[in-house]
Amino acid sequence: MKTKYFKSLVQMEEILSAGHEMNFTLLGFDYYFGAPSGKYVLSREDGLDVEFDSLNEFYNFSINQIPIKELWQEIDVDMIY
Numbered sequence: 001m002k003t004k005y006f007k008s009l010v011q012m013e014e015i016l017s018a019g020h021e022m023n024f025t026l027l028g029f030d031y032y033f034g035a036p037s038g039k040y041v042l043s044r045e046d047g048l049d050v051e052f053d054s055l056n057e058f059y060n061f062s063i064n065q066i067p068i069k070e071l072w073q074e075i076d077v078d079m080i081y
Contacts, residue, residue, distance in 0.1 A: 004075070004076060004077075005075070005077035005080070006072055006073075006077070009059070009069060009072050012072055012075075013055055013059075015080060016033070016040075016055055016058075019035065020034075020080050020081065021033065021034025021080070022034065022077055022078075022080045022081075023077075023078040023079045024075045024076060024077045024078055025075075025076040025078065026063065026071060026074055026075050026076070027063060027064060027071070027074065029044050029045060029046065030044070030078075031043065031044050031045075033058070039051045039052065040052040040053070040054070040055065040057070042058065042061065
């Protein structure tokens with residue numbers, strides 16, 4: 001079940017910086033975000049794969065010309081693990 005899981009960007013950062021990974025939907029696409037090999041990775045179902053050295057880079061990454069840090073309230077979380 002997808003849900004608007006995060007109550008704030010700070011909460012999202014706490015969960016992700018603790019090493020958790022997540023599957024989520026944003027703006028009609030399914031994504032994976034995690035750090036399985038040390039670098040943060042954002043993967044989308046259509047083949048988009050982006051690596052980040054920090055969560056800050058991830059938050060400033062734009063989807064449809066909008067940074068994720070401005071879209072966090074639109075993230076529908078499928079699973080956090």
